[in-house]
Amino acid sequence: MQITAALPVAKMIGANRTVLGNGIVHVLGDAKVSPEKEKEVRRRLVEQALSALQSDEK
Amino acid sequence: MRIVHYINQFFGGIGGEEQAGAPLEARDGAVGPGKLLEQLLGGDAKVVTTLICGDNYAVENQDSMLADALEKIRAANADLFVAGPCFQAGRYGMAAGALCSAVQSKFSIPVITAMSDENPGADLYREFLYIVDSGTNAARMREVLVTMANLARKLMIKTPIDSPKDEGYLTRGLIRDQFVEKTAGERLVDMVLAKVKAEPFESEMVPTAFAPVPMPPSVKDLTKAKFMLITDGGLVPKGNPDKIQNLAATRWGSYSIDGCDDLKGEDYEISHGGYDAQFVKQDPDRLVPLDVMRQLEKEGVIGELYEEFLSTSGLANPLSNTRRMGREMAAKAKQLGIDAIILTST
Numbered sequence: 001m002q003i004t005a006a007l008p009v010a011k012m013i014g015a016n017r018t019v020l021g022n023g024i025v026h027v028l029g030d031a032k033v034s035p036e037k038e039k040e041v042r043r044r045l046v047e048q049a050l051s052a053l054q055s056d057e058k
Numbered sequence: 059m060r061i062v063h064y065i066n067q068f069f070g071g072i073g074g075e076e077q078a079g080a081p082l083e084a085r086d087g088a089v090g091p092g093k094l095l096e097q098l099l100g101g102d103a104k105v106v107t108t109l110i111c112g113d114n115y116a117v118e119n120q121d122s123m124l125a126d127a128l129e130k131i132r133a134a135n136a137d138l139f140v141a142g143p144c145f146q147a148g149r150y151g152m153a154a155g156a157l158c159s160a161v162q163s164k165f166s167i168p169v170i171t172a173m174s175d176e177n178p179g180a181d182l183y184r185e186f187l188y189i190v191d192s193g194t195n196a197a198r199m200r201e202v203l204v205t206m207a208n209l210a211r212k213l214m215i216k217t218p219i220d221s222p223k224d225e226g227y228l229t230r231g232l233i234r235d236q237f238v239e240k241t242a243g244e245r246l247v248d249m250v251l252a253k254v255k256a257e258p259f260e261s262e263m264v265p266t267a268f269a270p271v272p273m274p275p276s277v278k279d280l281t282k283a284k285f286m287l288i289t290d291g292g293l294v295p296k297g298n299p300d301k302i303q304n305l306a307a308t309r310w311g312s313y314s315i316d317g318c319d320d321l322k323g324e325d326y327e328i329s330h331g332g333y334d335a336q337f338v339k340q341d342p343d344r345l346v347p348l349d350v351m352r353q354l355e356k357e358g359v360i361g362e363l364y365e366e367f368l369s370t371s372g373l374a375n376p377l378s379n380t381r382r383m384g385r386e387m388a389a390k391a392k393q394l395g396i397d398a399i400i401l402t403s404t
Contacts, residue, residue: 026337
């Protein structure tokens with residue numbers, strides 16, 4: 001599965017399992033919040049990735 | 059005209075799938091489709107050598123097969139190299155493409171092959187070669203050989219080659235200057251008017267087509283699954299040991315995260331010229347989420363994380379290149395028994 005900030009590119013090439021990342025410059029981060037909060041953001045995205053991997057739907 | 063022709067074990071009359079392991083052999087004169095090719099080319103055209111190889115052997119031993127074949131083609135003093143037609147046979151197409159590409163760059167003689175648009179060899183080599191569109195049906199052998207012979211003749215006498223549609227070869231993705239009667243504006247208006255009237259028209263912009271990728275089965279049990287992290291955001295250890303280019307990268311690397319719970323900016327650098335890398339430099343977990351994966355591993359949510367992450371730089375890269383790297387990465391993951399991959403892309 002792919003986590004990307006450029007979702008249209010992933011869709012165009014036919015990626016089946018995708019999650020929208022949090023910006024090109026930090027796909028799995030957020031420079032605007034505290035490091036603790038940022039790790040929560042990251043964890044949520046990875047958890048979304050895990051659900052995508054368990055799903056058979058696009 | 060001295061021709062060397064490459065065919066697989068099936069068209070060479072050795073046998074079917076049970077003979078796919080047959081090593082490369084050279085026979086004097088034309089064999090199978092080569093006989094018709096010789097006739098169609100006419101004149102002094104003569105298949106001096108036919109190279110025959112089993113499909114499995116060719117793909118599994120590609121480097122040595124290529125070296126061996128090149129030696130035989132050199133010895134035959136060929137003016138033209140022909141491979142196939144391969145139709146839908148994937149391994150055959152890949153071997154034919156690799157051979158044509160190698161012969162072209164090594165001996166600078168015309169080369170030609172034929173396969174279907176969906177053959178994996180077409181994707182890999184269409185940029186570099188004239189690949190006649192054979193379709194998938196081997197019953198079209200004669201028709202395909204006629205097209206190959208016509209194109210080969212043109213290549214031999216170095217006359218300009220027309221468009222893929224006119225000559226019957228697969229689009230190569232090349233852009234060529236051409237004089238036309240009407241300006242772009244006029245052509246555009248013509249197209250719009252045709253569209254409004256529901257008349258046929260042909261766009262001049264052909265978007266790159268991507269074959270649908272079959273969806274791999276889902277992960278049944280995360281707690282037993284072995285994970286791998288891959289990124290195309292260019293994260294590499296300080297010093298960029300594999301010298302991965304920051305644009306049109308031809309290489310990828312595999313870097314240890316064994317015993318590491320959190321990626322530190324001071325240990326890494328970014329080889330990617332396409333985004334502002336300062337945030338990932340501060341904390342590489344923003345690109346390769348190792349800290350969270352370790353958490354999930356410790357909590358038993360996921361089985362285990364493979365001890366290395368793979369990385370390359372995904373920027374301004376020809377598809378032939380990225381497809382090759384993707385295949386190589388997939389082969390590594392498969393060999394390691396990885397169940398799930400999280401690929402992070404900027």
